[in-house]
Amino acid sequence: MTLDLVEAAESMDVESDMHSIGETARTSGLTVSALRFYDAAGVLVPAAVDPHTGYRWYAVSQLRAARLLAGLRRVGLPLAEITEAVRALPDVTVARRLLDVHLLRLVDGLADARRELSRIHALLDAEENRTTMTTTTTRVTADAADLAGALDAVRFAVGTDPEIPALAGVHVEVSTDVVRFAATDRYRMAVAELVPTAVDGPAVTVLVPGGFVTGVRSQVDRNPVAELVFGPDGVDASAPGWRITTAPLDHDFPDYRPLLPVRGAEGRRQVTVDAAELRRALAPDRAPRVLREHLGATHPVAVLAVSDTGVVELADEAAWHAAPDRYVAVNREFLLQAVAAAGGGQLVLDLDGPIRPLAVRLPVDDRSCSLLMPIRH
Structure with missing residues (x-):
């Protein structure tokens, strides 16, 4: 047998015991180009390379590593951590540890994205509500005791720092079935929701001065029912025998909703x-x-x-x-x-x-x- 025939026979033996790069790609879920990349990066080096054609061959035992690599790639694990996980095989504890850490990163990243989206929506809501209050009126009727409880729940957290005027009031959000009050001085925050008796008008968001809230609280116990009016002329709280009016504060209240605990x-x-x-x-x-x-x-x-x-x-x-x-x-x-x-x-x-x-x-x-x-x- 000539030398060429011997080399050909040896090549056939290699091919019978191994998988071509195309077969490995189909089996693992990685593309051929991805396998070439991970070869060059030293993550998954072929078991054999044809010296004449440069064709890559992968051992059967490498298919498990290739499948793991494909999964780690899909969830966005960084290259250095993919390398660490693959090289540690057959010890899977390293991969599990890296996946746990990566999951925490993903959760934190999602939370950051949600906070940013919430902040953007709050900016859009504020812009929309500025337009709403200059053209329409929203009336809220509420049980006076419920209103007093909601004001008591938040007014202690109103800010007093003159350098941060956006915190010197209570943020009020009115929707079709609930009124939410919020206040913060950066070191504590308080939120309370009031279920009104009736809401007549569009949703509105407004920042009212802390002094207005204190004034309303001092009067609201005098009557069984109180009314809040949000309109072009400002914010009005009233019941038979008393009335308090204020102009809203023209500041953007910080988005507090991402901080709220979830039961x-x-x-x-x-x-x-x-x-x-x-x-x-x-x-x-x-x-x-x-x-x-x-x-x-x-x-x-x-x-x-x-x-x-x-x-x-x-x-x-x-x-x-x-x-x-x-x-x-x-x-x-x-x-x-x-x-x-x-x-x-x-x-x-x-x-x-x-x-x-x-x-x-x-x-x-x-x-x-x-x-x-x-x-x-």
């Missing part, structure tokens, strides 16, 4: 507490003494965690220092104000770690919610 969301640590017991535990003579500087003044801090038995516990400085990731720390006075705004009875606290806001809300009613920004150790 039942995976990974949330929620605990039910008695409002009166929590207030007693936070009293200066009972709560651990933890202090922090904020805006040029010293403030007491409440450091909270959920025990193994599902009970809220307050920690002192030493415990917080020893395990900072276990606790959520917030301004104690802000927490007391949020508890008072929510009313008595049972409350739900969302404690999602040291860098997420602490949420205070009612157990069976998500219409009212307060968020307190965390204080890092």
Whole structure:
């Protein structure tokens, strides 16, 4: 047998034990060009290359790696991590770890995209509502006690910083079946929803001054029913015997909706507490003494965690220092104000770690919610 015939026979043996690049592409879901790219990148190097034609051949054992590579490519895993996962085979723990990390990136990216889309929609809504209020009138009739409760739930969070006038009021959104109030001073946020008796007119969004809200709250208990009117002449609140009018604030209120907690969301640590017991535990003579500087003044801090038995516990400085990731720390006075705004009875606290806001809300009613920004150790 000549040398050429020997080489041909050896080539046939290689081909019978391996898959061509085309077969590998069809089996794995990768394109031929993708296989060439991953060869050049050193991710999936062919088991053999024809020395005369340069044709690539892949071993049967490489098909599993090719299928994994195709899947990792489809979910957008970075090249360096694809390489790490493929090279670690047959150990699949590396691929699982990388996929878990990548999933968190995708979730965070989706959350960022949703926040940006929400912000854009808010800008569009604000522009649309500016036009609406200059040409139409919307009347809202509501139970006075419900209106008082909604105002109490948010007005404590109205900003007072003259450098940020957009936070010096309460954001009001009126739709066909609900009125939502929101306020924030950057360090806490409060949202409340009111189910009105009637709404006559188009949806409207407006920012009303904090003083207007305080004035309405001082009068609304005098009557069983109150009316809010949003129109070209401003915003009007009235009932028999009193009337308060204001011009809306011409500022864009920040989009707060992406920050709102979602009931039942995976990974949330929620605990039910008695409002009166929590207030007693936070009293200066009972709560651990933890202090922090904020805006040029010293403030007491409440450091909270959920025990193994599902009970809220307050920690002192030493415990917080020893395990900072276990606790959520917030301004104690802000927490007391949020508890008072929510009313008595049972409350739900969302404690999602040291860098997420602490949420205070009612157990069976998500219409009212307060968020307190965390204080890092």
